[in-house]
Amino acid sequence: MNEFNNVTELQNETIELIQKDMKLNLRENRSIATGTLSRSIQTSNTKDKQGTLETALEITAWYAELVDKGIDPRGPGRQPPVEPIEQWIKRKSISVPAGLTIEQFSFAIAKKVAKKGQRKRAYPFIQPAINVGEDFFERNINNSLLEDVEINTTMILDSSPYLKPVR
Secondary structure: OOOOHHHHHHHHHHHHHHHHHHHHHHHHOOOOOOOHHHHOEEEEEEEOOOOOEEEEEEEOOOOHHHHHHOOOOEOOOOOOOHHHHHHHHHHOOOOOOOOOOHHHHHHHHHHHHHHHOEOOOOOOOHHHHHHHHHHHHHHHHHHHHHHHHHHHHHHHHHHOOOOOOOO
16 A cells, blocks of 8 residues: 655645645734634645545635735725724724714725725735745655655565565
8 A cells, every 4th residue: 555644744734834824924914803814714634535635725705815915996986885994993993083983084084985096905915825835845845755655665565475575
């Protein structure tokens, strides 16, 4: 039975590293408001019909790409709703200018967005984590393969009825 356990383990370690690095990038980018996006970055393990372990990384938050690549710029036009802006100010603990309430400040932001638009701003967290994972995998794959080949070769030689141990 030829198995590549070390390579499989390296793949799992790489996926976990990418997951952790994505979450770290979100924190460093200050892109965490509620934590929903960070919690939506999940790994799962399944075995295929041959018994090979497959590890998958999935991001389930619908807005992950908007955070990663930025939103399309919003030009001047209709005023956005004020309530989501209020919630955003509260979640981010943004200080409200003196003499204004959160509602007034939110309304002022909505008015400015209606008048001037909103610029595109990206907070990349996916590709930088994948790059870290690729580097890690490339640095370690040769050793993992070498160990697996040595183990499998030894198993084949030890179990062969045609080969006698050399003394």
